Amino acid sequence: MVGIKYPIIAGGMNWVSNAELAAAVSNAGGLGVVVPSAGLPPSGGDPVENLRKHIRKAKQLTDKPIGVNIPLDRKAAKAYAEVAIAEGASVAIGSAGNPALYTGMLKNAGIKVLHVVASVKHARHAEAVGVDAVVAEGYEAGGHNGLDELTTFVLVPQVADAVNIPVVAAGGIADVRGFLAALLLGADGVQMGTRFLATTECIAHQKLKEAVVNAPDTGTVIVMRKLGVTRSIKTGMTQKYLEAEVKGASIEELKALRYGRARMGLLEGDMEEGDASCGAIAGLIKDIVSAEEVINRIMGDVPRVLESVKMKLG
Amino acid sequence: MLMLHTRVCDLLGIQYPIIQGGLGHISGGELAAAVSNAGGLGTIALTTRSPELYVQEKWPISVRNEIKLTKSLTKKPFAVNVPMDNYVHEKFVEAAIEEKVSVVVLAAGNPRLYAKKLKDHGIKVIQLVFAVRHAQIAEAEGVDAVVASGVDAGGFIHLSELPTLALVPQIVDAVKIPVIAAGGICDARGMAACFALGAEGVQLGTRFIATNEALCHINLKQHLVKANEISTIVTGRKSQMAMRVIKNKFTAELMEKEATGFTKEEMGVFIGSGRGLKAIMEGNVDEGSVGCSPSVGMIKEILPAGEVVRRLVEDYSKIVARLESLAKK
Numbered sequence: 024m025v026g027i028k029y030p031i032i033a034g035g036m037n038w039v040s041n042a043e044l045a046a047a048v049s050n051a052g053g054l055g056v057v058v059p060s061a062g063l064p065p066s067g068g069d070p071v072e073n074l075r076k077h078i079r080k081a082k083q084l085t086d087k088p089i090g091v092n093i094p095l096d097r098k099a100a101k102a103y104a105e106v107a108i109a110e111g112a113s114v115a116i117g118s119a120g121n122p123a124l125y126t127g128m129l130k131n132a133g134i135k136v137l138h139v140v141a142s143v144k145h146a147r148h149a150e151a152v153g154v155d156a157v158v159a160e161g162y163e164a165g166g167h168n169g170l171d172e173l174t175t176f177v178l179v180p181q182v183a184d185a186v187n188i189p190v191v192a193a194g195g196i197a198d199v200r201g202f203l204a205a206l207l208l209g210a211d212g213v214q215m216g217t218r219f220l221a222t223t224e225c226i227a228h229q230k231l232k233e234a235v236v237n238a239p240d241t242g243t244v245i246v247m248r249k250l251g252v253t254r255s256i257k258t259g260m261t262q263k264y265l266e267a268e269v270k271g272a273s274i275e276e277l278k279a280l281r282y283g284r285a286r287m288g289l290l291e292g293d294m295e296e297g298d299a300s301c302g303a304i305a306g307l308i309k310d311i312v313s314a315e316e317v318i319n320r321i322m323g324d325v326p327r328v329l330e331s332v333k334m335k336l337g
Numbered sequence: 338m339l340m341l342h343t344r345v346c347d348l349l350g351i352q353y354p355i356i357q358g359g360l361g362h363i364s365g366g367e368l369a370a371a372v373s374n375a376g377g378l379g380t381i382a383l384t385t386r387s388p389e390l391y392v393q394e395k396w397p398i399s400v401r402n403e404i405k406l407t408k409s410l411t412k413k414p415f416a417v418n419v420p421m422d423n424y425v426h427e428k429f430v431e432a433a434i435e436e437k438v439s440v441v442v443l444a445a446g447n448p449r450l451y452a453k454k455l456k457d458h459g460i461k462v463i464q465l466v467f468a469v470r471h472a473q474i475a476e477a478e479g480v481d482a483v484v485a486s487g488v489d490a491g492g493f494i495h496l497s498e499l500p501t502l503a504l505v506p507q508i509v510d511a512v513k514i515p516v517i518a519a520g521g522i523c524d525a526r527g528m529a530a531c532f533a534l535g536a537e538g539v540q541l542g543t544r545f546i547a548t549n550e551a552l553c554h555i556n557l558k559q560h561l562v563k564a565n566e567i568s569t570i571v572t573g574r575k576s577q578m579a580m581r582v583i584k585n586k587f588t589a590e591l592m593e594k595e596a597t598g599f600t601k602e603e604m605g606v607f608i609g610s611g612r613g614l615k616a617i618m619e620g621n622v623d624e625g626s627v628g629c630s631p632s633v634g635m636i637k638e639i640l641p642a643g644e645v646v647r648r649l650v651e652d653y654s655k656i657v658a659r660l661e662s663l664a665k666k
Binding site: 142143144161162163171172173174175176177178180181184194195196198200201203204205206207208209211239240241245248269271302303304306307325326328329331332333335336337 | 520521532567
């Protein structure tokens with residue numbers, strides 16, 4: 024549907040979904056995605072121009088489709104959509120907001136629009152306002168998640184039952200087993216974030232990539248239940264945050280502990296004071312490889328796992 | 338004849354690798370036998386058919402009654418659920434041994450307590466686990482298979498809160514014994530997904546509540562049929578007694594109390610006793626507390642338990658055929 028060889032999308036990850044990663048994913052047959060905050064300096068900088076820069080760079084590195092993540096809750100969301108159109112992105116993936124806002128504008132410009140949902144209700148709404156496909160993301164995923172905390176495993180089939188547009192499963196997928204499980208649950212494709220975080224092309228800090236590789240099954244935690252729901256790799260900061268929450272800290276105290284830590288975790292690799300979004304599937308990730316290798320491994324393993332699933336029929 | 342075969346079938350002596358998870362006060366002999374007769378493995382949980390038996394010291398009487406009832410209804414293997422967090426679990430194990438049941442599912446405790454003893458009596462032992470480390474301990478203690486239960490399940494939620502999709506493949510990688518996936522499986526799609534993740538069996542709980550043979554009140558079964566994906570809620574996180582239950586009037590009050598900083602003790606008093614029974618036996622779903630998976634939105638009708646098993650097997654080949662056609666593209 025979006026003109027790619029394999030139904031694998033690299034999920035937009037705040038701060039770290041850069042042009043090189045996106046181009047590598049697209050060159051390998053998936054869909055690479057860039058985000059407005061990719062690699063921004065501590066001083067801030069202009070995310071709109073930054074997004075433009077990353078789309079241009081990615082398009083220099085590949086002639087395949089490139090996607091753009093548009094966080095719809097940001098003031099600059101419209102500007103992001105305009106940049107996506109002006110720079111010739113092929114796909115826009117909206118998240119954290121109302122898909123009615125820019126779907127029409129993007130589609131008129133020939134861009135395919137996907138929208139991230141965490142509930143059946145939101146999937147129905149996205150379909151009603153004309154998006155081309157929904158990304159059904161469970162709370163296995165790193166970063167911000169839906170307040171209902173539905174898992175990918177229960178969300179995907181219920182969304183697939185509710186809408187007629189294609190469903191992309193996201194959250195908790197890192198290898199061929201998760202990929203095929205998602206398709207068996209009724210998805211038409213998958214989106215992976217954390218697996219692409221631990222790749223050579225991703226600009227996430229080496230220390231964070233190593234922390235992902237070393238993470239056990241219980242290596243991530245949900246923080247911010249009081250301020251939303253986000254999943255992060257366990258760091259000194261998440262520990263402090265959760266202790267404060269148990270002690271009954273005020274919202275202001277919690278915000279002070281949490282806000283402004285993402286860049287430290289993701290780009291500076293500060294595993295003590297920083298915070299880094301990370302999916303629950305981190306425990307399954309055992310090495311830092313190229314994005315191409317991630318995709319080749321999955322597609323290469325498909326026949327073997329498919330055969331084992333068929334074998335059970337005797 | 339429909340086929341669906343894994344190591345779990347050989348291990349437990351069953352036709353299909355489909356297990357009905359133990360459901361307190363719901364999975365009595367009728368349900369367990371119906372599942373086993375359909376080729377799966379039924380599991381007896383503690384059920385209380387009369388109020389005077391609802392005191393812990395009398396629980397073993399109920400368990401023994403259910404075993405006898407199940408044996409009168411099926412010649413096939415079935416399991417007894419043994420939660421090791423009550424005071425009388427030893428008596429459950431005694432009953433299972435004396436009545437020569439085929440399988441015991443151990444939960445909420447260290448398998449070391451009973452694994453060897455049960456195996457010495459020729460009983461297969463399955464341990465319920467929630468993290469990789471638990472599975473490795475269970476294997477080392479000699480259990481025959483583990484049920485890897487994700488946070489997607491109804492009822493008790495382990496602190497690790499690992500979802501089925503992430504938990505199952507990691508446990509499959511960590512142990513050699515068969516892994517049975519649980520948590521969020523409601524139809525053949527979920528079952529097939531678990532097989533792709535490397536599981537060799539599946540356990541369904543919530544789906545079997547909405548069956549003819551489940552002991553619970555018809556109101557509860559009908560409630561499940563009407564429920565959607567956001568009809569459940571996790572209560573008790575703050576008191577570290579996390580449970581995924583049906584969202585209702587009771588949970589709304591409970592969440593409010595929890596937010597205002599109720600102590601664990603105050604919480605205990607508020608919840609009181611018999612909340613489960615209220616919904617399950619009396620059919621007062623609004624005031625009761627019932628474990629329920631968020632996969633409940635996929636339940637569209639009350640069915641005979643055997644039909645649930647049959648559809649899982651029958652639909653499996655369709656689900657796999659869809660995947661094959663996707664793979665060809």
